[in-house]
């Protein structure tokens with residue numbers, strides 16, 4: 470780095486060091502903006518960015534903030550990764566094949582970067598929380614411009630400024646644990662009428678197969694004040710549907726990030742209380758939440774859902790396995806019988822609820838009998854949708870040290886489970902055929918001209934004739950034909 474620049478950069482950073490973090494980041498957004506203005510003068514166009522997001526709703530929501538920051542700086546979003554001047558990969562590491570996919574992507578971007586000197590590549594998200602992966606990027610993909618993690622993604626502008634104004638070719642900044650919680654960043658929502666709201670970060674459950682607690686840290690809950698304030702702001706901004714997000718929303722409130730008057734007054738304040746408070750917000754029409762760990766789903770929560778029509782009749786309740794001995798080895802802390810009893814309890818109070826789940830096949834030591842238990846539960850629980858995964862070994866988790874099962878056997882069992890899932894979910898999710906349901910319209914249909922696509926409160930997709938003007942509104946739709954995982958319908962607005 471030339472001395473003058475280094476001096477200026479240090480001075481910049483020192484000058485803003487004592488400022489609160491959001492203001493500090495705003496400062497760097499402005500500094501980047503100045504550089505981008507010069508790019509626009511030189512090139513006659515704004516630079517394009519593309520954020521490729523992998524993994525869960527949390528990552529999708531983090532990406533909305535990355536997009537917000539980049540737009541504030543002056544970048545313009547481009548759909549096509551190949552046309553972007555700045556490509557960011559927001560990675561997931563829940564399953565192993567994601568790493569190979571990322572390296573493949575980087576390999577193909579290398580050539581483009583050689584022919585476009587202004588092109589930048591950034592990688593962030595859960596995969597970057599693993600030091601071995603960061604070492605691979607450092608050693609084999611030195612052309613990647615910046616690497617950051619889940620605990621400091623709010624620093625995008627600062628890292629970008631460092632890269633653009635300095636001479637360091639590769640900026641790597643990953644924190645091992647959270648240091649600051651920074652909210653109220655600029656964000657650009659994918660949909661103007663619905664949004665996710667983080668209610669907590671991290672996970673304390675340490676399921677023995679899962680990497681999440683290691684890459685997202687221990688559980689931290691936002692205060693009810695903070696969550697309610699953000700939700701009110703979103704509603705006044707036009708959101709009619711909110712999804713409360715956490716790895717295990719049912720343990721909300723164990724460890725708050727800040728002091729809270731509401732908690733001081735009511736130290737037992739929990740997720741059902743929060744859900745009920747969110748439902749009280751005028752103008753908000755539909756509330757979802759994700760994800761529920763079966764061990765923590767309380768009677769109180771079921772009662773709150775039952776008496777609040779705003780809460781979507783949908784519970785995502787990952788079972789993972791139907792076998793009590795596998796569940797024990799997974800450290801899930803419920804048995805097959807506990808899970809089935811919970812399903813009964815939910816259905817007794819919420820007869821029209823849709824249950825969805827995650828299922829894993831191939832956990833170490835799993836036998837044919839265990840698979841039969843899983844199949845029993847699939848048939849018993851009557852899921853509308855089930856996401857099936859082949860167990861993937863994650864270095865550093867307890868299950869990685871257990872004796873692994875022959876992949877051939879796992880594949881055969883996976884296909885068997887998949888077939889049961891397909892049959893069962895098709896039958897169950899088609900049960901509303903002929904009924905009329907309220908649908909929140911999301912977009913124009915990609916494949917059928919003159920059609921729009923929306924979701925019922927149970928999260929199932931419906932396609933029906935309509936135009937752009939319906940996007941963001943609730944429409945009563947007659948479900949004419951169940952097509953497996955979606956419906957074809959018609960609006961009954963004027964009939």
Ligand code: 5AD
Nearest residue numbers: 563678679787827828858859860861
């Ligand atoms: N291998 C395969 N699937 C996994 N999941 C979590 N960890 C693993 C793993 N190591 C699945 C679980 C979880 C979903 C988000 O991803 O089913 O519920």
Ligand code: SF4
Nearest residue numbers: 672674675676679681
């Ligand atoms: Fe992973 Fe289990 Fe936490 Fe879910 S509850 S994020 S599966 S450790």
